[in-house]
Amino acid sequence: MIRRLTPRLAALARRFQFLSFAAVGVVGFIVDTGVLYLAKDDLGLGLYAGRLLSFLVAATTTWLLNRVFTFGNPPVRSLLREWLHFLSVNSIGGLVNYGVYSGLVLTISRVTEHPVLGVAAGAIAGLAFNYLGTKHAVFRHRAAQLGR
Incomplete structure (x- = not known):
């Protein structure tokens, strides 16, 4: 594996990593x-x-997909520990x-009728924190491998 990338290649890799994270977010x-x-x-x-349950299932899904596709399936001693770390780190974005x-559910009747709108707004709001x-x-x- 290449330890240090050229600045141009590192910038491209970071963009790809963010786009991969966002694509995994769409699945989530x-x-x-x-x-x-x-x-x-x-x-x-x-x-x-229902949203608490759905968030937990979606966060677990995105952890698995990000660990394989976005961040290269890193070796770890404990997948459970990594999953719990992922959930705790992403709790800020999750709270947002x-x-x-x-x-939105409390204040806008259209969102109460169609909660998918609130899920979408919440996902967009938490994206930067979670990434x-x-x-x-x-x-x-x-x-570190991508030159930060």
Whole structure:
């Protein structure tokens, strides 16, 4: 594996890494929305408890996909420990995400009727927090290889 990349190649790699993270986020959004509607409609959990469950499932999905596709499937002693670290680091973005979602559900009837709108707004709001935290705390070995 190349330890140091040229500045131009490192910049390209960072862009690709962010785009990969965003693409994984789209998959997470689809999972989040699907589980929310399942939890809300079929499990009777409602808009808030259902969203907590859907967020956990989506975060687990994005952790797995990011570890393989975005950050290169790094070797670890404990996948459970890495997953918990990912969840804790992404809790800031998760709180931003859930706060935006909840605020919109509470104040805008169209979002209450179509919670996918709130899920989308929350995901966009939490994206920067989650990317930076994931890159620099959970998978920091890859950030170092890409010249930060």
